[in-house]
Amino acid sequence: MDNKKKTALIAMSGGVDSSVAAELMAKRGFSCIGCTMRLYENDMIGEDLFGTCCSLKDTQDARAVTEKIGIPYYIYHYENEFREMVIEPFVCSYEKCETPNPCIRCNKYLKFDILYKKAMELGCEYIVTGHYARIEEKDGHFYLKKAVDLSKDQSYVLYDLTEEQLSHTVFPLGDFHKTEARQIAEENEFVTSHKSDSQDICFVPDGDYASMIKRYRNKDYPGGDIVDKDGNVIGHHNGLINYTIGQRRGLGVAAEKRLYVTKLDIEKNQVVLSDNEDLFKTDLTVRDFHWITGEMPKGDVRCSVKIRYKHKEQPATVTLPEKEGGMAHISFDEPQRAITAGQSAVLYDGDIVLGGGIIDHAD
Known part of the structure; x- marks a missing residue:
């Protein structure tokens, strides 16, 4: 990659990975612009405090890192787009008894579509994130590949990218292990160097997605029967959105053996439990x-x-x-x-x- 006088827009969450991604790009000679995507406000999810990615502390940390590196920093507001393209489909998916992965939609529609277009508008040749994945150009094609650090590999949530997007994207951490990334952050005395990795969905910081959905919709979901695979009623559920395939804990059913959720029946409003082999x-x-x-x-x-x-x-x-x-x-x-x-x-x-x-x- 010829980085001579190339400009890169760095998506910065206020975490250690995106901080190191910005540092690596600057060290490679790119003209870098740091930015944070503001994706939601409190009233969207019913939280008194922001969770990850959009908190005041995160934006302060991202700004502090860009000041240390010596690059400009901006905050872009995409709350309406995030609501329409990520939160609403997330809620609708649960209402259809599915278990969605909102990070995939966020990558597809926010980071590598809306922010990608913003990068092009700004005259940037590349958009950069702290994802652990790699991009390889070969025989006129751009390939998405797993990260070197397989324990942190994020290629799964990036499968919806196109070749065009890959050709203008850089994942600087793809060739690094997480321990190396933290070491780089420590060496540069970034305020993010000892920040823990976020584990939950950014707009469900407490991990209680069902409560978030109820707050978002301002409604409760009807309870119904929990049945075994033969249709015998063995318990009562408090709304199908609270369950997912393979779930064993929190079922509230007394049984002589372990039972698992094997089906969510919307028409009958039933949770079906069965054996693990099923x-x-x-x-x-x-x-x-x-x-x-x-x-x-x-x-x-x-x-x-x-x-x-x-x-x-x-x-x-x-x-x-x-x-x-x-x-x-x-x-x-x-x-x-x-x-x-x-x-x-x-x-x-x-x-x-x-x-x-x-x-x-x-x-």
Whole structure:
């Protein structure tokens, strides 16, 4: 990459990773602009205090880092866009008994669409984030790859990027381990150097997504029966949004053996519990399929597929759709546990991300 007089817009959350990303780009000779995306206000989520990414402390920390590096810093307000493109679909997905990953939508529609366009408007050649992933240019194509530090790899939540976006994106931390990133922050005496990693969804800082949804909608969700796989009533639930496939804890059902949520039945307003072995399935269908590089192959593709962020990808045969955005069918070589609608299935060829889509249902 020729970085001579190149300008980069650095997305800064106020955390250690984006701070180090900015430092690395500045050291490489780029003309850098730091920015923080303000994504929500208190009334959106019903919190008295901001959670991660949008708190006053985070913006102060990001500004302090940019001052130390010696680069300009701006705050861009995208509250309405975030509400429309991330929070509302998140809530709707739970209301359809899915379990969404809002980070994927945020990356697709906010960081690498709206902010990406802002970078281009500012005359920046690149947009930069603190994600742990890599981009490789080869044979006229840009490939998204896993990070060197596999324990921090975030390629899963970036599968919806296009080649055009990848060609104007830099992930400086892709070749680093987290311990190295912290060391760089410490050496530069950044205020973020000892900041802990955020673990929860940024707009659900306490992790209680069901309460957030109730506050957001200003409503309660109707309770109903908890049944076993034979339809026998064994308990009562307090709203389907409180449950997800594979859940065992917090069911409020006394049983002689461990039971797990295997189905959420919207029509009957029932939570179905069954044995752990009933959670294993081989086939699933995904919607909104996206293929990253080049022309999408016809027919079947052998690759590895990851069905959630912490899942270890497994070998499978994927029947691709005829066109981008269509439905794909995935058949694993071995049954996988708790395939969950709303999560994303991401395809890998070794450490290269091929594409993926949102899980519609397990077959």
